[in-house]
Amino acid sequence: MLICEWRDFSTDAETYTLGLFEKMIGDEFEAMMFEDDQDIPSYIWTVNYVVIVKRNTRMYNDISFTKIPRNPVCE
Incomplete structure (x- = not known):
């Protein structure tokens, strides 16, 4: 499901709000996709x-972010 409004989400270590996410990534939110x-x-x-959210589960539930440029410039 693709949504264009921010929806807070949490792991065992952190609650991600719009302000925290934009500060971490250094860019402005546009949309998010939830699966299943x-x-x-x-x-x-x-x-x-485009930020890929990867789940990391070992001792506790956590995530990491991978940023991929949307419009890479090739020279």
Whole structure:
């Protein structure tokens, strides 16, 4: 499900709000995609990036973000 409004989500270590996410990524939020009724998004779009949200589960539930440029410049 693709939504264009920010929806807060949490792991065992952190609650991600719009302000915290934009500060971490350094870009402005545009949309997010949730798969299979998950409570953590799989992808988040910003103005300049597509952010892949990777789940890391060992001792506790956590995530990491991978930023991929939306419009890479090739010279």
